[in-house]
Amino acid sequence: MGEFALELNDDQKTVRDWIHGFAADVMRPAAAEWDEREEFPWPVVREAARIGLYSLDFYAQQFLDPTGLGVPLTLEELFWGDAGLGLAIAGTGLAAISVFTNGTDEQIGTWVPQMYGDANDVKIAAFCSSEPDAGSDVAAMRTRAVYDGAKDEWVLNGVKTWATNGGIADVHVVVAVVDPALGARGHASFVVPPGTPGLAQGQKFKKHGIRASHTAEVVLRDVRVPGHCLLGGKEKLDERLARARERAAGGGERGGNAAMATFEASRPAVGAQAVGIARAAYEVALDYARTRVQFGRPIIDNQGVAFQLADMRTRIDAARLLVWRASWMASAGRPFTAAEGSMSKLFAGETAKKVTAQAMQILGGNGYTREYPVERMHRDAAIYTIFEGTSEIQRLVIARTLSGMPIR
Numbered sequence: 001m002g003e004f005a006l007e008l009n010d011d012q013k014t015v016r017d018w019i020h021g022f023a024a025d026v027m028r029p030a031a032a033e034w035d036e037r038e039e040f041p042w043p044v045v046r047e048a049a050r051i052g053l054y055s056l057d058f059y060a061q062q063f064l065d066p067t068g069l070g071v072p073l074t075l076e077e078l079f080w081g082d083a084g085l086g087l088a089i090a091g092t093g094l095a096a097i098s099v100f101t102n103g104t105d106e107q108i109g110t111w112v113p114q115m116y117g118d119a120n121d122v123k124i125a126a127f128c129s130s131e132p133d134a135g136s137d138v139a140a141m142r143t144r145a146v147y148d149g150a151k152d153e154w155v156l157n158g159v160k161t162w163a164t165n166g167g168i169a170d171v172h173v174v175v176a177v178v179d180p181a182l183g184a185r186g187h188a189s190f191v192v193p194p195g196t197p198g199l200a201q202g203q204k205f206k207k208h209g210i211r212a213s214h215t216a217e218v219v220l221r222d223v224r225v226p227g228h229c230l231l232g233g234k235e236k237l238d239e240r241l242a243r244a245r246e247r248a249a250g251g252g253e254r255g256g257n258a259a260m261a262t263f264e265a266s267r268p269a270v271g272a273q274a275v276g277i278a279r280a281a282y283e284v285a286l287d288y289a290r291t292r293v294q295f296g297r298p299i300i301d302n303q304g305v306a307f308q309l310a311d312m313r314t315r316i317d318a319a320r321l322l323v324w325r326a327s328w329m330a331s332a333g334r335p336f337t338a339a340e341g342s343m344s345k346l347f348a349g350e351t352a353k354k355v356t357a358q359a360m361q362i363l364g365g366n367g368y369t370r371e372y373p374v375e376r377m378h379r380d381a382a383i384y385t386i387f388e389g390t391s392e393i394q395r396l397v398i399a400r401t402l403s404g405m406p407i408r
């Protein structure tokens, strides 16, 4: 009771080892192939569903782990297996979290199960917020949602970009502007049910890394969704808009600058993914440095190599501790008074990028080829300083939180 401990309990160790087995036996052998194919890896996701790893039940259980470590432990192991395949499995989670955080109990019960489907009929979901002219600057969003009171329907129009699973998902969650005068406070989220006319995939992006994960534009042309697809419901939206208008009329800030707090809760989870990639690359490099002989001795005998490995491991452990702290705080309901969620994502993302580059260097020429996995890990890691808020935006969030100043 109340003691400080970092020891995992037996349940957590069992789950971690089970996922590690899937990552080692199913993901690792398939990773290079799906990276080359640049297609959504349905067979891998179906296999994850078959064993119960890709399922609402499993994620709900991890989410409810009272220590907060269920989700980061799961994600670290999956992304240790492979980041592209890992994101194909974990991508639905972002859409599910948006329904969990913004939806009513009824909406959660209706839509989240449809996002995962079941082992015989696997489904996926996409979360669509970013737009061509609204990336870090979420308040610049232009996709409009207009209410048609006569039919109790919302009409969505606009172009979303960078959507993970966009266009191939069964359920899309779309963030749109309901009152342009209110900046980000005038936004609301909508579920677009499977098969809704007017939603189409635009360009599919060819990416540097995480190539097994599908990333595409989503075009919305007169997409009509029933009133009950507005997350949180209309009454709550009207109240929220009225409060925002009062604040705006009183000269208060319009809100919504630079993605502040938008993804704060999911950031430690993204940090955990980055830790998984970094650990994977570090392990390959350590192994290589012990066995590769040059000048008559293993290259790890050189301080120049050994110290790099020491720094790599130190950074990875520090990143994991920041991720665990933020995850524990979030699950214990403690507010991030020093932007601890952003800190964990910032440090873990930068760590993954740096450690995978160091691993590539330690493997020499082999590190630069696709015969060894660190080349892919290095490409995969690069997204972790960009998505879910770039490193610069994380620093902005941290600096504003610490200082209370409107730093730009």
Ligand SMILES: Cc1cc2nc3c(=O)[nH]c(=O)nc-3n(C[C@H](O)[C@H](O)[C@H](O)COP(=O)(O)OP(=O)(O)OC[C@H]3O[C@@H](n4cnc5c(N)ncnc54)[C@H](O)[C@@H]3O)c2cc1C
Residues within 6 Å of the ligand: 094, 127, 128, 129, 130, 132, 134, 135, 136, 137, 161, 162, 163, 164, 165, 207, 210, 215, 258, 383, 386, 387, 388, 389, 390, 391, 392, 393, 396, 408
């Ligand atoms: C593979 C991939 C998957 C993605 N998945 C999703 C998804 O599922 N759903 C979704 O909605 N979005 C998704 N995104 C979008 C992602 O979150 C954005 O790319 C990210 O927020 C950055 O926006 P941007 O690309 O428009 O860059 P910009 O905002 O244009 O930024 C460009 C550069 O300017 C810097 N910059 C911008 N503003 C400031 C500032 N105020 N101070 C200092 N520097 C600044 C940035 O840090 C960056 O270095 C995904 C992106 C990628 C690449």
